[in-house]
Amino acid sequence: MNASISREHQFDDQVVIPALGQQLNLLGFEPEPAVLAEGTYFDAPTVDLDSYDHVVVCVSGKDSIACLLALIEQGVDLRRVELWHHRVDGAEGSTLMDWAFNDSFIEKFAAAFNLPLYFSWLQGGIEGEMLKMEAYSKPHVVETPAGTICLDRDTSRTSPATRRRFPQQSANLATRWCSSAAKIDVGRRAITNQGRFLGSKTLFVTGERRAESSNRSKYNQLEPHAVDRRKGRLGRHVDAWRPVLHYSEEQVWELLARHRVEAPVPYRLGWGRFSCMTCIYNSPKVWATIQKYFPERVTPIAGYEDEFGCTISRQKINVVDLSATADAFDITDLDALAQGRQREYTLPIFTPEGKAWQLPAGAFVTEGCGSV
Numbered sequence: 401m402n403a404s405i406s407r408e409h410q411f412d413d414q415v416v417i418p419a420l421g422q423q424l425n426l427l428g429f430e431p432e433p434a435v436l437a438e439g440t441y442f443d444a445p446t447v448d449l450d451s452y453d454h455v456v457v458c459v460s461g462k463d464s465i466a467c468l469l470a471l472i473e474q475g476v477d478l479r480r481v482e483l484w485h486h487r488v489d490g491a492e493g494s495t496l497m498d499w500a501f502n503d504s505f506i507e508k509f510a511a512a513f514n515l516p517l518y519f520s521w522l523q524g525g526i527e528g529e530m531l532k533m534e535a536y537s538k539p540h541v542v543e544t545p546a547g548t549i550c551l552d553r554d555t556s557r558t559s560p561a562t563r564r565r566f567p568q569q570s571a572n573l574a575t576r577w578c579s580s581a582a583k584i585d586v587g588r589r590a591i592t593n594q595g596r597f598l599g600s601k602t603l604f605v606t607g608e609r610r611a612e613s614s615n616r617s618k619y620n621q622l623e624p625h626a627v628d629r630r631k632g633r634l635g636r637h638v639d640a641w642r643p644v645l646h647y648s649e650e651q652v653w654e655l656l657a658r659h660r661v662e663a664p665v666p667y668r669l670g671w672g673r674f675s676c677m678t679c680i681y682n683s684p685k686v687w688a689t690i691q692k693y694f695p696e697r698v699t700p701i702a703g704y705e706d707e708f709g710c711t712i713s714r715q716k717i718n719v720v721d722l723s724a725t726a727d728a729f730d731i732t733d734l735d736a737l738a739q740g741r742q743r744e745y746t747l748p749i750f751t752p753e754g755k756a757w758q759l760p761a762g763a764f765v766t767e768g769c770g771s772v
């Protein structure tokens with residue numbers, strides 16, 4: 401059997417047949433071919449990585465790090481891989497949402513793997529968008545191999561609008577607008593405004609896992625990305641792939657341990673996820689922890705809640721009162737705590753030789769701190 405036929409059989413075994421079976425089981429039917437949109441697979445733990453010209457890995461927390469490591473284990477050609485990160489606070493001075501060290505951490509992470517890194521962001525970040533009053537949203541800024549581009553908004557089809565309230569917890573992205581405004585829209589425009597993605601194949605890699613929520617349990621593992629135009633005049637072929645969609649959290653930590661990648665700081669502090677530090681999904685315990693160890697991060701949030709007359713919590717309790725209803729994590733990792741307060745990331749990316757890799761305090765913690 402030649403290599404390509406073998407690969408096709410493997411693809412059928414691992415992708416096509418399980419996807420069909422899964423769909424049928426969900427529907428409770430006897431086997432009948434399920435219909436998925438062309439190019440869409442419910443299960444696709446491996447793909448033909450060599451068929452892509454660009455592999456974009458969106459990096460943030462442990463699951464996206466696991467994506468990169470899974471790609472490496474699957475033999476990806478690292479010359480085609482680039483890392484992207486959407487700055488939720490932008491780069492104009494806002495410090496409302498993100499961890500202080502995040503940009504520096506991502507830069508050092510990319511350097512440790514010798515990979516190009518491109519930041520992109522909504523000018524002014526989530527804070528700027530939240531303060532919008534009878535105004536248009538700010539431009540997007542995208543770093544590219546050819547330099548940084550600033551993408552103005554199309555004001556011909558929209559009207560000025562007012563937000564002046566925090567995004568609210570919801571599966572609806574119009575209500576939980578932070579995810580769409582600060583990440584999803586930025587990523588889409590970063591693809592659609594770069595000519596290098598035309599007439600080529602791009603794999604867009606993100607780190608969602610089915611075990612995180614019932615919503616994510618229904619995600620397809622491989623599908624055409626929202627900006628895919630493979631059949632159009634532009635020939636822009638973009639696949640969205642979630643290589644660790646089927647992983648348990650245990651498998652994610654095992655992968656990091658195998659590659660001796662240190663658990664990022666938020667997990668070492670007890671957080672179960674590496675999202676915005678002041679995420680709208682933070683539980684009272686997480687707010688209590690921020691109030692105890694990083695009180696300067698709670699004050700501006702509470703100030704905006706007062707100013708808007710609208711709290712993050714649906715129970716109309718502001719973050720200060722919310723934090724008083726729970727006990728903080730007991731942080732014992734003092735290196736991580738010191739790092740949590742600094743902008744410059746100074747801890748190692750890989751566990752130094754002679755030191756045992758450590759499972760962090762936040763492993764398997766289910767305390768709310770990030771959208772699902």
Ligand code: SF4
Binds near residue numbers: 488567576578582681
């Ligand atoms: S991490 Fe939380 S606050 Fe940040 S964009 Fe996602 S849902 Fe919004």
